[in-house]
Amino acid sequence: MKIAIVTLFPEMFSAVTEYGITGRAVEQGLVSVACFNPRDFTSDRHQTVDDRPYGGGPGMVMMAGPLQAAVGAARQWAESHELGQELSRVRVIYLSPQGQMLTHQAVAEMAAGADADKDGQTETLILVAGRYEGVDERFLELEVDEEWSIGDYVLSGGELPAMVLMDAVIRQLPGALGHQDSAQQDSFVAGLLDCPHYTRPPEVGGLEVPPVLMSGDHGAIRRWRHQQALGRTEQRRPELLNEQELDDEQRTLLAGYRKGLKPE
Numbered sequence: 001m002k003i004a005i006v007t008l009f010p011e012m013f014s015a016v017t018e019y020g021i022t023g024r025a026v027e028q029g030l031v032s033v034a035c036f037n038p039r040d041f042t043s044d045r046h047q048t049v050d051d052r053p054y055g056g057g058p059g060m061v062m063m064a065g066p067l068q069a070a071v072g073a074a075r076q077w078a079e080s081h082e083l084g085q086e087l088s089r090v091r092v093i094y095l096s097p098q099g100q101m102l103t104h105q106a107v108a109e110m111a112a113g114a115d116a117d118k119d120g121q122t123e124t125l126i127l128v129a130g131r132y133e134g135v136d137e138r139f140l141e142l143e144v145d146e147e148w149s150i151g152d153y154v155l156s157g158g159e160l161p162a163m164v165l166m167d168a169v170i171r172q173l174p175g176a177l178g179h180q181d182s183a184q185q186d187s188f189v190a191g192l193l194d195c196p197h198y199t200r201p202p203e204v205g206g207l208e209v210p211p212v213l214m215s216g217d218h219g220a221i222r223r224w225r226h227q228q229a230l231g232r233t234e235q236r237r238p239e240l241l242n243e244q245e246l247d248d249e250q251r252t253l254l255a256g257y258r259k260g261l262k263p264e
């Protein structure tokens with residue numbers, strides 16, 4: 001998969017490309033990342049990328065021209081492929097507090113696009129990080145396919161949201177996680193929150209590890225974890241749980257959780 005980022009602060013992205021799971025995915029070649037700085041696509045001495053808003057008011061607005069040129073260069077990079085490599089489809093995404101809220105489903109769909117489809121095409125994401133008051137609306141109309149938000153609050157720039165999206169997408173790529181099953185247990189993947197986790201030592205501050213986890217009975221451990229995931233989801237995010245869609249085992253586990261009963 002290829003991810004291009006249009007940003008005034010390319011250095012920030014080393015946080016994703018050089019560390020942890022995402023850093024390893026880059027190293028393994030599961031994802032190629034490239035940054036395109038709108039300043040490199042200016043023609044004036046000051047490398048101007050912003051200007052005052054028409055109509056007056058505070059702050060500055062990113063100009064359409066340098067952004068368009070940077071997206072153009074990112075498209076070319078997306079389409080450059082060595083012989084035998086798949087062709088690429090491009091999705092231009094603007095990170096914006098006014099966009100659709102990013103969810104696991106959206107992230108999983110972006111990651112799935114990284115697999116070559118029946119036309120032999122893979123998807124490249126071009127992520128545009130805004131700054132100042134935002135970007136000229138005409139750039140959005142001309143170049144951007146989708147807008148995504150990471151939450152109902154305003155950050156100073158789109159770099160952190162772009163990194164959030166990248167991390168979430170990259171960890172879904174086949175081979176990115178050391179243990180393939182670990183993504184399956186994560187919150188939201190199967191529509192539930194994750195169960196609680198414990199590690200050594202067996203006692204911390206007077207609190208002990210639930211005995212079932214040390215029983216060696218894998219069936220019982222699986223049922224306990226599933227019960228915890230169901231119960232936690234109902235307590236913390238009830239809107240995620242639709243009781244009608246639960247099967248009989250899940251209903252029994254949830255009823256047991258409510259009564260404080262452990263699964264048989």
Ligand SMILES: C[S@@+](CC[C@H](N)C(=O)[O-])C[C@H]1O[C@@H](n2cnc3c(N)ncnc32)[C@H](O)[C@@H]1O
Binds near residue numbers: 094151
């Ligand atoms: C200070 S914000 C501009 C906010 C804009 N004036 C508004 O209220 O919609 C600067 C940039 O940060 C990014 N940004 C800020 N909050 C965000 C969020 N919650 N999700 C995604 N991007 C965000 C966007 O790229 C935006 O262009």
